[in-house]
Amino acid sequence: MLAAALSLGILLGWQILFPPPEPPRREPPAEASATPAEASATRVAETPTATPEADAPPPPGAEIESLPAVEAVEEQHFVLETDAARAEFSNRGGVLVSYVVKGQAGAEGGELELVAPRGTSPYPFTLVDESLAPLTTETALLAVESEDDPAGRALRFSYRGPRGDVEKWFRLRDDGRLDVETRAPAGTGLLLGPGLRARTREEYDNRFERRTGVYLASGEVETVDPVKTKDPLILPGPGLSWVALEDTYFLAAAVPTRPIERALFEPVMLDATDEALAFDARPVPAGGEIAEADKKLARSLRVYLFARDGALELTTVWGPKQYDRLASLPYGLEKTVAWGFLGFLALPMLAALQWIHGHIVANYGWAIVLLTTALKIVLLPLSIAGFKSMRKMQKLAPRMQAIRERYRPKMRGKDGKPNLDMQRQMNEEVMKLYKEEGVNP
Known part of the structure; x- marks a missing residue:
């Protein structure tokens, strides 16, 4: 009771000592001869007190919808270039349309182009939904901003409009690595591929030409064969260090620098187009049930990386599989170089x-x-020793032939079966001859 009385006393005393300010006095309506500025001030002063409905917060999404649209008015190509590589992008979707490795020869004697030409198939860094279909923003014209930083030149592509809200950011480093960041709706994936490098039809038809996918998971390198893969291969994000598309001599690898939800390899068939070296990709039917007419088509892979929250951050490595270059990077990509048992x-x-x-x-x-x-x-001493041994063998050849001729009639018994004892005796006599002459057969 005492505490309540004290609280009531403090409240009443506060109201007496610090009364609330009086409401502002309303001014009479302005005369018709008022200036525009005075009229404006008058209208603001005469605004009625807001009702609770007017003070209510906007509905969800109203703030995003009220933001100004961001898009370009025409398609343009933008280039990032260093001494190591040249990357070309289109603002239609903000995709990579060309990646040239400098100092390397490509198909038919031209530059080494690692982005395979295509007809209507989507280009690398296309954003897709859960069904692997490109987002509607990928046909929109994205606004572009260019910037430079100590690590390399960068491009920022952004779109905000009726098709959605996406952002892509690319930075080309001096050594040719391409950093990629995307911001898109949750569940969005990023495309890499299909395949690698512009190829001639003869190269596609060459059965010895290596075209595979490869990934590093939990410290182990695994290979994905597009011919043997019938259905999309899903790889959980945890423990996945990188995914890559490779051939015998080159690769394009994606190294997530921010955890991803999953990666996916999709087997595809390549249809030739009217344009030279250009092919379009079609997914392999479910279960690998390929029509007879399509069995001769070249096979390849597309790889997708899916973000947990719509945000992807990764570094991509493009170029030849030079062991020392790959080993100098902190990703373990040198494991893609196949040395064999030697x-x-x-x-x-x-x-x-x-x-x-x-x-x-x-x-x-x-x-x-x-x-x-x-x-x-x-190796000259070994070569000389081998040469001397060969000369001695040549000198022993007549004596060895005489031994064989002497044992030839005895090599089979009367029943026509091999005489194992005679064979053993002949071999022992030949080895004795080698030992006497100091020859190592």
Whole structure:
């Protein structure tokens, strides 16, 4: 009771000592001769007190809808270029239409183009929905802003309008790596592929030409064969370090720098178009049930990365599978180089070849000649020993032939079956001859 009385006393005392301000006095209506500024002030002063309905917050989404539209008025191409690469983008969807690796020869003697030409198929960095269909924003004209930072030149593509609200950001580093960031609705995926590199029809028809997908998950490298893959392969995001499309000599890899929900490899068939070196991709039917007329079509892969919240951040690596270059990057991409069972010999020989190329002669043809000559000199003692052994074998050839002729009638018994005892005796006599003459067969 005492606390309540004290609280009531404090409240009444506060009202007496600090009374609320009086409401402003309403001014009479302005005369007709008032200036525009005075008339405006009068209208503001005469605005009636807002009702509770007027003070209510706007409905959800009203603020976004009220933002000004952001889009371009015509299609344009924009280029990011360094000493290592040149990347070209279209503002129709903000997609990559060309990636040229400088200093490398491509199909038919031209530049090395790693974005395969296509007809109507979507280009790399197209945004897709859960059904793998491109978003409607991918046919819109995106506004573009260019900026430079210490790590490289960047382009920002953005669209806000009736088709949705998306943003893409690209930065080309000096070493050719391309950083990518996207902001889009939740559940949106980003396309890479299909395939890699502009190819001739003969290259597509070559059954020895390698065209696969590859990924690193939980420290293990796995390969995805487009011919053997019948249905889309889904890879959980946790534990997935990178995904890539590769052929025998080149690759395009995507390394998430922000956790993703999942990645997906989709097998496709490549239809030829009227344009040279251009093909369009069609998904392989469910279960791999391919029509007879389509069984001869080249096969490839598309890879998608899906964000957890519509935001993707990744670094992409494009170019030749140069072991030292890939090993210098912190991603483990050097594991895509297939050495075979002679890798323990190939690695030091590659290091020697690159040292010769970098310090003695800047021509790989002459570097190979010098490396071969050096190997011949190092292996010369073995070559001489082998040559001497061969000469001794030539001298022993008549005596060995005489032994075989002597045992030939005895090699089979009267029943026509092989005489194993005679074969053993002949071999023992031949080995005794080798030992006497100091020959290592």
